[in-house]
Amino acid sequence: MAERKTYHHGALRQALIDGAKEILAESGHEQFSLNEVARRAGVSTAAPYRHFTNRDDLLSAVAEEGYQTLAVDLEKATGLVGLGGAYVRFAHEHPGLFVTMFRSRPGGEASAAGEAAFGTLLRAVLAAQESGAIPAYASPELTARSIWATLHGLAVLHLQRPHERYGLGGEPEELATTTLSALLGVKPE
């Protein structure tokens, strides 16, 4: 292990990001260590500082890739309920990455991928309101933000309290369906 490679034109940068994702997947955000990432890449603990200003900067880069993956997942989903399920499933399948995404860059700019993800949700809300699948108590924007909050809370609570089953089943899709229908009366199409 710790095979010594030579990194050229920024290859180390991506290797560090990939290694960080590995650690997050294996041990979670709490256990993440910058030194450990360096060790896995086979470089000294000082090497990452040529590519990132500090630990948080690396985690921000990881978070950005996480937003891209999330945006792709959401785009593949169909309907408001499918979208909600995909959001909760993402958190469930990548807990370390999910936590990292929403802890990083306090006060930083919104990620482009994050905006795209919201846009996908917004379109689904618009369609659901127009078809009458959900009531239009408020504008699509406000409703979409509110649903995002709901899905986010659901995901976070489910990660931290997996034993308290929100709804009947433990499957992310079932959680999202049950919750959204309890609040909005939306039915799976």
Place this chain on the structure above:
Amino acid sequence: MAERKTYHHGALRQALIDGAKEILAESGHEQFSLNEVARRAGVSTAAPYRHFTNRDDLLSAVAEEGYQTLAVDLEKATGLVGLGGAYVRFAHEHPGLFVTMFRSRPGGEASAAGEAAFGTLLRAVLAAQESGAIPAYASPELTARSIWATLHGLAVLHLQRPHERYGLGGEPEELATTTLSALLGVKPE
């Protein structure tokens, strides 16, 4: 500073909890350090281990007191919307404590105070459904859990993205009102 006191019959235990809360309020959960708590209490860094098995055990005790404070806050609130506002306000006023509460004891038992807080929400939902203030798409239990998820997501997102204003204003009560009314059509009574 670091005045050397003598602690008797468990007085150090509470002093450590209080010191931990201070640090959480000043610097947040991320910056929390067990050694720092010991320093503030004027004891050695090994002393806390007579009262807590480790760092997480101390934070769990802190979290439990947080749940008690939250339960009291919620009980003082009136109506579903008032309750939602109180929840979001608690997170807004005690961010470090709030994060600690929902990060601690993974798989541990639910706190009694946490259960009490949920009971308060449940009663408010029941009343709102009976008066017709909100639609009864689902059982009060399921609706209460769903609303909790919404409030939690709102609180978390607002802590991490204070610049993205959910709804028009930044006040916790306004956030909760706007969101709940967007989802449930509930009006402030």
Place this chain on the structure above:
DNA sequence: ACCTGAACACCGTTCAAGT
């Protein structure tokens, strides 16, 4: 330009020893 080696202050935790 990119990485190493060694150092710094700090952390959580342990343990023998003091009172």
Place this chain on the structure above:
DNA sequence: ACCTGAACACCGTTCAAGT
């Protein structure tokens, strides 16, 4: 019974020095 002092492995970060 409760706390100290000193140690351990580990962390994030810096910086002179190597290639």
